[in-house]
Amino acid sequence: MNSRVAAVAFGIVTIVLVTFLVIAYAYGYRPNWEERKIETTGILVATSDPVGATVFVNDKVQTATNSTVNLKPGIYKVKIAKDGYFEWEKTIEIKREEVFTTNAFLFPKAPDLRPITLNGALNPTISPDETKIAYIVASASATANGVYTLTMSGLPVINNINARQIFRDNGLILSAAEGLIWSTDATTLIASLSSKLYYQLETDRLNLSPLTISTHDLDLLTKPKPGLNGRIYSPDETKYLYVATASGSLPKVLTTYLPGTNPTSEVRNLIAGKTYVYDIKEDRNYLLPDGKYLWFPTSRHLVSYTKNEIAVLEYDGANKAIVYTGPFVDGYVFVWPNWSKIVILTSLNQPSQNSENLYTINLR
Structure with missing residues (x-):
């Protein structure tokens, strides 16, 4: 009986001890055999997309992504590199x-x-849900001219095969349109003519006889969502991009430290006209270089574009990767929903009104 009790007690003690050691290991406790003591460490989880990149810590190779590295408390320069890709680097x-x-x-x-x-692709415009691009073709055959919508799906993009013709413009009525306007719910397109005529087009079918609508109907169909106040929210709504309308100081909201907070230095003294990103969760504010921006679908990145340059960078302005240098039409830069591509409007030949086409910059 006593031996049975002893065996049970030993088993319980062993389970408790092993559990304690596992929990301590998970929290970063490691034995230092040389100094004969237990040290507390932190954990670096090195992840990348694509995987299989090399992880450097203070310029020394440590491992490959995706894996973990135990490090003593301190400041480290972490670099992740893979052949053919821009390096990622941050001091943490x-x-x-x-x-x-x-x-x-x-x-x-x-x-x-x-x-x-x-x-050719005239007046391309992206839908409010950022899943379709509408444009006009005016330099093809009589049956091919008209208004098209391109669905930005995960399928391969092969020379307009993803596009749907929603209006056949035999008489080139809409080739002179000032622009295409999406309805707020992304189900309808409105073609705006210089004569102040507005044609309503349903995007799920070929419109044989487009409906003429009034300016009042136009306002109802395209009424913007309330409450944005000039803020452009990230897809996951945890951050927003904005241009400061006045100089001033941004007050702190959080007074407690959040583990794993972004280590990039923030800027809370605002300058009118400058562009910033505010992280709602971490209450941190980042100044961006001058340029035009739109959110990348990851919510952790932005696309920036200036004359003859398009780049992707992190929302705090770090790790800028220039993915395109060359001509493109200002303002016509769109991001594929699965972030595999960036769409631009450009002409690789002598520029003219009808020679500009939509191209993809393929990131994956």
Whole structure:
């Protein structure tokens, strides 16, 4: 009986001890055999997309993504590199019993450029849900001219095969349209003519006789969502992009430290006219370089574009990757929903009104 009790007691003690050791290991406790003591470490979770990149800590190779590295508390320069891709680099602070995750998205140094349209694309505009692009073709055959919508799906894009013709413009009525306007719910397009006529087009079918609508109907169909106040929210609504309308100081909201907070230095003294990103969750504010911006679907990145340059960078302004240098029409830059491509309007020949086509910059 006593031996049975002893065996049970030994088993319980063993389970408790093993559980304690597992929990301590998970929290970063490691034995230092040379100094004969237990040290507390932090954990670096090195993840990347694509995987299989090399992880450097203070310029020394540590491992490959996706894996973890235990580090003593301190400041470290972490670099993630893969052949053919821009390097990811950030200086981080490792703290006791805390986990820092890199979430490094690597972008190709030489992405290829492929045409979506071949017969020109006039007045392209993206839908409010950012899943379709509408445009006008006016330099093709009589049956091919008209209004098209391109669905930005995960399917391969092969020379307009993803596009649907929703209006056949035999008489080139809409080729002179000032623009295409999406309805707020992204189900309807309105073609605006210079004569102040508005044609309503349903996007799920070929419109044989488009409906003429009034300016009042136009306002109802395209009424913007309330409450944005000039803020452009990230897809996951955890951050927003904005231009400061006045100089001033941004007050702190959070007074407690959040583990794993972005280590990039923030800027809370605002300058009128400058562009910033505010992280709602972490209550941190980042100044961006001058340029035009739109959100990348990851919610952790932005697309920036200036004259003859398009780049992807993190929302705090770090790790800028220039993915395209060359001509493109200002303002016509769109991002594929699964972030595999960026769409631009450009002409690789002598520019003219009908020679500009939609091209994809392929990131994956």
